[in-house]
Amino acid sequence: MSKFKKKTGGGTPAISTASLPDIVFMLLFFFMVTTVMREVTLLVENKKPYATEVKKLEKKNLVTYIYVGKPKQALQSTMGTEPRIQLNDAFANINEIQPFVIQEREAINEAEKALMTVSIKADQSVKMGLITDIKQELRKANTLKINYSTRKGEVFGDKR
Amino acid sequence: MARNKRALPEINAGSMADIAFLLLIFFLVTTTMDVDSGINRKLPPWQPDEQTPPPPIKKKNIFTVVVNSNDQILAEDEYMDIKDLRDAAKKFLINNGDGTCDYCTGGARSPISSDNPGKAVVSLVNDRGTSYELYVAVQNELAAAYNELRDELARRTYGVGMDQLNEEQKDQMAEAFPQKISEAEPVNLGG
Numbered sequence: 001m002s003k004f005k006k007k008t009g010g011g012t013p014a015i016s017t018a019s020l021p022d023i024v025f026m027l028l029f030f031f032m033v034t035t036v037m038r039e040v041t042l043l044v045e046n047k048k049p050y051a052t053e054v055k056k057l058e059k060k061n062l063v064t065y066i067y068v069g070k071p072k073q074a075l076q077s078t079m080g081t082e083p084r085i086q087l088n089d090a091f092a093n094i095n096e097i098q099p100f101v102i103q104e105r106e107a108i109n110e111a112e113k114a115l116m117t118v119s120i121k122a123d124q125s126v127k128m129g130l131i132t133d134i135k136q137e138l139r140k141a142n143t144l145k146i147n148y149s150t151r152k153g154e155v156f157g158d159k160r
Numbered sequence: 161m162a163r164n165k166r167a168l169p170e171i172n173a174g175s176m177a178d179i180a181f182l183l184l185i186f187f188l189v190t191t192t193m194d195v196d197s198g199i200n201r202k203l204p205p206w207q208p209d210e211q212t213p214p215p216p217i218k219k220k221n222i223f224t225v226v227v228n229s230n231d232q233i234l235a236e237d238e239y240m241d242i243k244d245l246r247d248a249a250k251k252f253l254i255n256n257g258d259g260t261c262d263y264c265t266g267g268a269r270s271p272i273s274s275d276n277p278g279k280a281v282v283s284l285v286n287d288r289g290t291s292y293e294l295y296v297a298v299q300n301e302l303a304a305a306y307n308e309l310r311d312e313l314a315r316r317t318y319g320v321g322m323d324q325l326n327e328e329q330k331d332q333m334a335e336a337f338p339q340k341i342s343e344a345e346p347v348n349l350g351g
């Protein structure tokens with residue numbers, strides 16, 4: 001009798017989940033290494049233009065960001081729809097760029113000051129007038145290395 | 161004695177996966193995968209009062225690109241579409257008017273275009289009303305013209321593209337076609 005009983009208790013054995021933590025840890029470490037924490041909350045729309053001849057920005061600690069674009073939908077009732085400049089977490093006027101850039105440069109150690117780069121992250125709908133003003137301010141602050149932040153892609157995707 | 165010999169009970173590791181999942185989800189949510197990339201440019205230093213006038217450049221060595229507020233491009237006094245700009249710039253750079261550039265194969269040697277790549281300057285003027293999108297597109301096309309010429313030269317001299325050259329060879333290619341893009345002081349072109 002007992003012989004027969006054993007057989008009925010069969011079926012597929014449970015899959016071992018002992019290696020599951022290992023797999024999850026592997027994924028976890030991958031994300032921990034690749035992650036870049038978002039430092040600022042964007043207050044402006046930021047749809048960057050496309051370009052193909054792009055270069056990667058290295059040495060993140062030497063890069064300062066200037067965001068330009070229309071205020072986000074939720075803020076348009078108070079800020080209007082004209083493109084604005086965002087420095088760190090707040091809207092800024094054009095004359096605040098110089099002190100901001102100089103302050104950022106002070107934080108960099110002496111040897112690397114010349115390598116400081118300002119990355120202009122502007123929305124593609126922004127007019128060049130504002131960008132030119134920013135560039136003039138950067139020239140006055142003697143921060144001459146700039147980078148037009150773009151997305152990788154064909155330039156005339158929608159124009160052909 | 162008997163007590164000392166007894167092994168410690170094994171800690172249940174069943175919830176380790178849960179903890180790891182929790183952390184994993186946190187990093188998944190906070191992560192932003194975008195790599196910062198863009199077009200690098202160097203601004204000219206600020207000179208409040210122009211003391212020394214810039215050295216004169218022959219008009220034929222300047223490739224003028226003007227963009228107005230309606231996003232129309234005027235290259236060498238001719239209306240041009242953005243997709244023709246790259247080839248026009250390449251043709252200008254490789255022209256080899258005075259015959260001193262021995263690597264400029266296919267140069268038209270036109271007397272009204274650039275003398276040699278070392279002297280050729282691209283001048284870019286934009287209006288305050290030009291869209292940033294087109295400005296970046298123009299900058300991109302001009303950079304692409306230089307990069308394509310360098311790449312073609314690299315293929316002819318070393319048989320491989322620019323991406324496979326070492327640093328020294330890359331500098332050599334960059335010297336053969338020095339990227340001289342000059343931007344005018346801001347103007348209001350209207351239009």
